[in-house]
Amino acid sequence: MTGSMTLISESPEDPFSLGRALSLVLDERGTVVGWSERASELLGFTDEEALGRPAEDLLVDGPDxxxxxxxxxxxxxxxxxxxVVPVLDREGRRSRYGVRxxxxxxxxxxxxxxLxxxxxxxxxxxxxxxxxxxxxFRRSPIGLSVHxxxxxxLRINRPIAHIGGISSDQARGHRIGDFLVAMDAETIESRLREVLETGIPMIFTEQSCRLLVEPGIERYVAVSAFRMEDSGGRTLGVTQLVEDVTDRHRARRRLAMLNEASELIGTTLDVETTAQELVDVAVPGIADCVTVDLLPAVGLGEALFPERGGPLRRAAFKSVAPYPERVMYPVGTLRSFPKDSPQAQCLVSRRPVLVPHMVPDEVELGLDPERAEHARALGVHSLMVxxxxxxxxxxxLVCxxxxxxxEPFEEDDLTLANxxxxxxxxxxxNARRYTQQRRTALALQRRLLPREIPSQPAVRVAHRYLPAGGSAGVGGDWFDVIPLSGAxxxxxxxxxxxxxxxxxxxxxxLRTAxxxxxxLDLEPDEVLSHLDDxxxxxxxxxxxGDEGSPGEQVVGATCLYAVYDPVSRICSVARAGHPPPALVAPDGEVSLPDxxxxxxxxxxxxxxxxxxxxxxxxxxxxLYTNGLxxxxxxxxxxxxDRLSEALRGPDRPLEDMAQSVVDALLPARPSDDVALLLARTRTLAPGQVATWVLPAEPTTPARARxxxxxKLTEWGLxxxxxTTELVVSELVTNAYRYAGGPVTLRLIRLHRLxxxxxxxxxxxxHLRRARSTDEGGRGLLLVAQLTSRWGTRHAHEGKTVWTEQELPG
Structure with a gap:
């Protein structure tokens, strides 16, 4: 190029740089007076062909x-x-050039x-x-920093400067650790070093970003980075792109917490457990401390009424730090909230209440003055109800x-808590309703089961009844010890x-039946036959009944019925699909009768x-039910086998034996109802029983008297x-008159005769009321008047008429 000139703005990629652009100089008439080598390369005109000629004639087509x-x-x-100007080259080709x-x-x-x-x-x-x-560097919303x-x-753009609260000039020459807390800075720098060493870019990696000036405020950024190289492949540094994703991270975390809550809250049908599941999910995800206070009727499974208020009972709490006893009321505490407290406002309006900033003078904590003072000392600064x-x-309420x-609570936190x-x-x-139904069923079941078993001359008993745990609900297991005639x-x-x-x-x-x-003193097999009907x-x-009504089920049952006679030591047993009884001999050996x-x-x-x-x-x-x-x-x-092992052993109290069976065979909450009845047999002493077999003769009633x-004189009665002679005389006379066979008379002295x-x-x-003209028919009426109880029981052969009389005193 002829002439002297200086280009003010150049860069390696600048198309107007000295080595890349063509240049020429024109005088005031538009004649070419300077022509560069690059102009000759691009347009094909030599210096001799270009210099001295008007630029319009040399380079511009007529229409242009x-x-x-x-x-x-x-x-x-x-x-x-x-x-942009259309320019002709030496071959007459027309090309568009940007011209300064x-x-x-x-x-x-x-x-x-x-030019x-x-x-x-x-x-x-x-x-x-x-x-x-x-x-x-000037308008992008994504942060950019060059290292x-x-x-x-080396340089940062405005979003990075805004996050750090500094200018680009202030950041130049510093390291990331000069602005972020050590842990976050170390994480970022280690990843940037990895990009520098490997050349593998880092793409949208999320991490914490806490500033030294505000270490308590947690931000999250998504970082991408790539290594910078010159044309020769020499590493020049690393560039990272930083996007503030705090809101997105929190939203994603809230969504994850909601999913977690749907899985972890309500896993059982227990009120206290559900309340504790709520606080376990909320701490530390939302709050540092969470308390749940419920109406007392909720925990008891009682009915609720919209107009009924009253105090609340603390059901659950959790804190990120050791529980501040002096601030929070313990579980089980029954208390009311001041009328001007956020808790009371929430109860009245049924709407959540947000108190994002609580100054020390506020007493809106819903606490008594002493606890409020401790809460302020602890640093409580934000509350949601x-x-x-x-x-x-x-x-x-949930507090x-x-x-x-x-950070104070925000509206998003309130939405999540809601x-x-x-x-x-x-x-x-649901847990309250289940508790209500279960309590009702248990109450019905307890009313239907025997409360106390009176002492029996034939056996000593111990029993256990364990209702099913979990969601199975009460069942239909039962047991009974029923006194019969003849001890x-x-x-x-x-x-x-x-x-x-x-x-x-x-x-x-069934139990009533x-x-x-x-x-009726029926035999065991006859009892089961009637129950089957x-x-x-x-x-x-x-x-x-009503088709499809809720709660309908197949009606069926199993039963074992046994009758033990302490005089003969005979136990008559019949079972209807029920597990067999276990028999423990006096020496401690266990057998299962066939x-x-x-x-x-x-x-x-x-x-x-x-x-x-x-x-x-x-x-x-x-005797036991299958749940055992x-x-x-x-x-x-x-x-x-486990039952036999628990029963086996030397003589021990029945209560200890029953408890050992429960401990060995049952978990804390059995999946089915369990009824267990242990009966240790007794035998009446020979001096308590007198038996005579009398022939069917006219003198038999006199002999019986x-x-x-x-015998009564011997017993001191x-x-x-x-009275007893009258009763015996009447019964023996009836047997002699109508039975036509030998008569057996037996007297038993217990708490009754x-x-x-x-x-x-x-x-x-049959007992009947005789008319005044009847000669007979008054015997059984007389027996009924002289005794406290009387009846008839049938055996496989014959029958027995029995009476009971109270002993004197």
């Missing part, structure tokens, strides 16, 4: 000269011009014009690149506190199919069989001789 003249006029007016024109003032000489040009495509691309780089190989900051509601009823985290409370409210109300006793255990109110009600009906049948009838009633199983009750049409066992005195008969021996981890045979008188007369006839005597 108007545009060139307008550009020249602009240069004269403004002292410079930039635009500047006036060159020469003292004492005419002005000249310097610098480059292909328009390169100029456009350069402008775009320059605009992008300018935008990244040298030692990670010293959210109502626990479900199905239009207020169940209680969330912050005193460790410096979501937690809504989920927990439904779960707690005998009936031992009963049964199990109704299913759980819930229906099972408990069916159990009550068993008592009625026991009063009853269960079949109950099933028929259910089928004829008894006919019999079908479960309700199948109908199948017979039951009784089996007689002769039991030595001090034998233990163990069945389990998910073992089969029934294994359960029977004499024997009775002598002279006061009862006259028992008189039994047996004969081979199966005809039962």
């Amino acid at each position: 000269r108007g545009l060139v003249r307008e550009a020249a006029a602009g240069c004269v007016r403004d002292g410079g011009w930039f635009g 024109a500047r006036r060159v003032i020469r003292p004492g000489r005419a002005d000249e014009w310097l 610098v040009g480059a292909p328009a495509e390169e100029v456009t691309q350069w402008e775009i690149d320059r605009s992008v780089m300018e935008g990244l 040298d190989p030692n990670l010293a900051i 959210v109502p626990l509601t479900a199905r239009g009823l207020v169940l209680g 969330l506190w912050r005193y460790v985290a410096p 979501e937690f409370a809504a989920r927990a409210g439904v779960a707690i109300d 005998r006793v009936a031992l009963v255990v049964g199990d109704v199919v299913g759980h819930g109110i229906n099972a408990a009600a069916t159990m009550g009906r 068993v008592h009625t049948l026991a009063d 009853l269960v079949t009838r109950l099933a028929g009633e259910q089928e004829q 008894l006919p199983a019999g079908p479960p009750l309700g199948l109908g049409g199948l017979p039951f069989e009784s089996e007689e066992l002769e039991l030595p005195e001090n034998s233990v008969l163990a 021996i069945e389990g998910d981890a073992h089969d029934i045979d294994a359960g029977l 004499v024997l009775t008188s002598q 002279q006061e009862m001789i006259f 028992i008189c039994e007369v047996s004969d081979p006839s199966s005809t039962s005597p």
Whole structure:
């Protein structure tokens, strides 16, 4: 190029740089007076061909000269011009060039014009690149920082400066650790070093970003980074792009907490457990401390009324720090809140209350003055109160506190806490309803089961009843010890199919039926036959009832019925699909008698069989329901083996034996109801029983009176001789007159005097009121008047008429 010139703005990528752009100089008439080598390379004109010629004739096509003249006029007016001009090369090809024109003032000489040009495509691309780089550092919302190989900051853009609260000049030459807390700075620098060493870019890696000036405020940023290299591949440094994703991170964390809450809240049907699950989810995710206060009726499973308020009982709490006893009320505390407290406002309005900033003078903590003072000393600075509601009823409150985290609660936090409370409210109300139903069923079940078992002359007993745990609900297991005539006793255990109110009600009906049948002194197999008919009838009633009504279940049951006679030591047993009893001999050995199983009750049409066992005195008969021996981890045979092992051993108190069985076989919350009845047999002493077999003769009643008188005198019951002689005389006379066989008279002295007369006839005597003209029919009426109880029981052969009289005193 001829002439002297200086380019003010150059860069390696600048298309107007000295090595890349063509340049030429024009005099005031537009004649080419300077021509560069780059102009010759791009346009093909040599210096000789270009110099001295008008630029319009050399480089511009005719139709384009108007545009060139307008550009020249602009240069004269403004002292410079930039635009795109169509330019001809030596071969006549027309190309678009971006052209910069500047006036060159020469003292004492005419002005000249310097023109610098480059292909328009390169100029456009350069402008775009320059605009992008300018935008990244001046207008981009994404942070950008450039570091040298030692990670010293070379340049940062405005978003980075805004996050750090510094300017670009202040950041230059510093390291990241000069602005961030050590842990976060170390994390970022280690990742940038990895990018420098490997050249592998880092893409959208989220991490914490806490400033030294505000270490308590937690920000999250997404960082991408790449290594910078020159054209020779030498590492120049690393550039990182930083985006503040704190809001997005918190939103994602809130969503994750909601998902967690849906899985962890309401896993059980227990009110206190559900309340504790709520605070476990909320701490430390939302708050530093969370408390749950419920209406007392909720924990008790009682009905709630919209208009009823009153004090609340603390059900659960959790804190990130050791529980501040002096601030928070302990679980179980019953208390009311001041009318002007956020808690009271929340209860009245049923809307959440947010107190983001609590100054020391505020007493809105819902605490008494002393606890409020301790709360201020602890640093409590933010509070949220959210109502626990479900199905239009207020169940209680959730209070969330912050005193460790410096940030106050925000509306987003309140929304999240409200979501937690809504989920927990439904779960707690479900638990309340379940508790109410379970308490009702348990109360019904307890009323239907025997409360106290009076002392029996035939056996000593111990029993255990454990309702099912979890969601199974109450069941239909039951047991009974029923006194029978002749000092005998009936031992009963049964199990109704299913759980819930229906099972408990069916159990009550069966137990009542068993008592009625026991009063009839029927044999065990006959009792089970009548029960089978009853269960079949109950099933028929259910089928004829409302179809599809909730809670309906198949009616069925199993039962074991045993009758033990302490005089003969004979135990007659029959079972209907029930597990067999376990028999513990006096020496501690355990056996399972082989008894006919019999079908479960309700199948109908199948017979039951009784089996007689002769039991030595001090034998233990163990009756139980299947919940004792069945389990998910073992089969029934294994359960029977475990039961035998728990019962085996030397003589020990029945209560200890019952507890050892429960401890060995049952978990804390069994999955099914369990009834266990242990009965240790007794035998009446020979001096308590007197038995005579009398022939069927006219003198038999007189003989019976004499024997009775002598035995009562021996027992010291002279006061009862006259009455007992009348009773014995009447019963023996009836047997002699109507039975036609030998008569057995037996007297038993216990807490009552028992008189039994047996004969081979199966005809039962009937009590009737005789007319004044009748010669007979007054005997049984007289017996009924002289005794406290009387009745008839049938055996396989014959019958026995028995009476009981109270002893004197």
